[in-house]
Amino acid sequence: MRIRARRAAEGHENHGNDEARESRPGRAGRAATAGAASGIRRAASRLRGWGGVSAMAVACATTAAVALLPLAHATPDTGRPAVHRPASMAAAPAAPWALTDTCQDPEASLRPSDVDGATIARIKAAGKLVAGVDQNSFRWGYRNQTAEGSRLDGFDIDLVKAIAKDILGDENAVIYRAIPTSQRIPALQEGRVDIVVRTMTINCKRLEDVAFSTAYFEAGQQVLAPKGSPITGYDPSLKDRRICFAAGSTAEAALKAQSYGSVPVTVANQLDCLVRLQLGEVDGIITDNALAAGQAAQDPSVQLVGSPFTREFYGVAMNKDASDLVRRVNKVLENYRAGGGDSPWMKAYLKHLQPVLPGVTAPPAPKYRDG
Structure with a gap:
C-alpha cells in the first residue's frame, strides 16, 4: 500500500486555556520547513508502508522544526512477579558508555507516597496535569485514527491517564503536549510540562537534570x-x-x-x-x-x-524539585503493576505492545533508595 500524505494539523492545535508558547522559527526557518515538508509530501506517494505511517510520517516533517507543540485532549477510552524479558533481550551487554556513568543504581527512585506536597497542590489548583508525550511513536504515543476521529493512544498515554486519575480523579484531566526527543529535559526544567512520559530511558547523565520514577518498561x-x-x-x-x-x-x-x-x-x-x-x-x-x-x-x-546492545529502563521524568510528585507517581506505579496478569500494566501491554513486542510477561520490579 502506498503512503498517502495527509495533513497532521489535528495534532498541533491548542486545547481550552492552554497558553503554552510554541517555538516559532524565523522566516528562513519557516521556508526551509515548508520546503522539507513539501518534498516529503511529493515523495510520500512513492513510499511503501501501512498502519499509521501515512499520517505520522507527514506529522514528523513539521514537528521537527517546533520545540513544543500543544495537543488536544485525547478522546476518553471507556505481590511482584519476576521480570521475564524476550529471549533477544536477555543477553544484552552493558552500554558501551557505561564506564562514564558514575551514579549508583540509576533506576532506584524515591519511595512511594500519596502525601500531597507543593507540586501536587499546584497541579490540583490548576485542575490539569500537563504531560509531555509523543504523537508519532506507534503503540506508545501516537495519533490513532478511529471511526470516531483522531485520538492520542498508546502504552505511554494509558500511563498518563492513570497518573491523572490518581491525582485529579479524572483520567482526562490532562493537557497533552507533543515534544521532540531533544526537548524532553528542557520542557521539564522550564516548567512547560509536569511530567514526561515518552519512552525516556533512565540514566546517570539525565539524573543530573531531571528526576525519574521507578522503571515501567525495559528495552x-x-x-x-x-x-x-x-x-x-x-x-x-x-x-x-x-x-x-x-x-x-x-x-x-x-x-x-x-x-x-x-x-x-x-x-x-x-x-x-x-x-x-x-x-x-x-x-x-x-x-x-x-x-x-x-x-x-x-x-x-x-x-x-542483530541483537540489542544495551539494557535500558523507561521512567516517568519530572522536575528535580518535584519530589512529592515523584513519590506520588511511584505510588501510582505500585498500583499499576499490582495484580499480576490482571494488572493495569499487563492489560496495557497486551492491548498496545504485545502485537509488536511479544514475550514480555511482567513489568520491571521497582527499585528504591533511602530517603
Whole structure:
C-alpha cells in the first residue's frame, strides 16, 4: 500500500486555556520547513508502508522544526512477579558508555507516597496535569485514527491517564503536549510540562537534570535496516553507512562512544528517521527496539537486525524539585503493576505492545533508595 500524505494539523492545535508558547522559527526557518515538508509530501506517494505511517510520517516533517507543540485532549477510552524479558533481550551487554556513568543504581527512585506536597497542590489548583508525550511513536504515543476521529493512544498515554486519575480523579484531566526527543529535559526544567512520559530511558547523565520514577518498561538499543541490507547489527557493518538517530537520545550517546565508522544523521524526532530511511536518505536507524518494533510493524520493508546492545529502563521524568510528585507517581506505579496478569500494566501491554513486542510477561520490579 502506498503512503498517502495527509495533513497532521489535528495534532498541533491548542486545547481550552492552554497558553503554552510554541517555538516559532524565523522566516528562513519557516521556508526551509515548508520546503522539507513539501518534498516529503511529493515523495510520500512513492513510499511503501501501512498502519499509521501515512499520517505520522507527514506529522514528523513539521514537528521537527517546533520545540513544543500543544495537543488536544485525547478522546476518553471507556505481590511482584519476576521480570521475564524476550529471549533477544536477555543477553544484552552493558552500554558501551557505561564506564562514564558514575551514579549508583540509576533506576532506584524515591519511595512511594500519596502525601500531597507543593507540586501536587499546584497541579490540583490548576485542575490539569500537563504531560509531555509523543504523537508519532506507534503503540506508545501516537495519533490513532478511529471511526470516531483522531485520538492520542498508546502504552505511554494509558500511563498518563492513570497518573491523572490518581491525582485529579479524572483520567482526562490532562493537557497533552507533543515534544521532540531533544526537548524532553528542557520542557521539564522550564516548567512547560509536569511530567514526561515518552519512552525516556533512565540514566546517570539525565539524573543530573531531571528526576525519574521507578522503571515501567525495559528495552534495548538495536539497529533497524531495510530487508536485504548489508547491515547486520551494531557492528563493523555500519562502516560508511548513514545511520539516523534522534538528538538527545541514548542512540546518540552510543554512537559517540562507538560509531563503527558510520556517518551520523541527527533528527529532532525519532520517527523522522523512518521517513528518511524510506526516502533513501539514510541506510539504517539506531533506536530503542521497543520503538523500532512498532516501526517495523508499520513498514514491512524494514526489520530489526542483530541483537540489542544495551539494557535500558523507561521512567516517568519530572522536575528535580518535584519530589512529592515523584513519590506520588511511584505510588501510582505500585498500583499499576499490582495484580499480576490482571494488572493495569499487563492489560496495557497486551492491548498496545504485545502485537509488536511479544514475550514480555511482567513489568520491571521497582527499585528504591533511602530517603
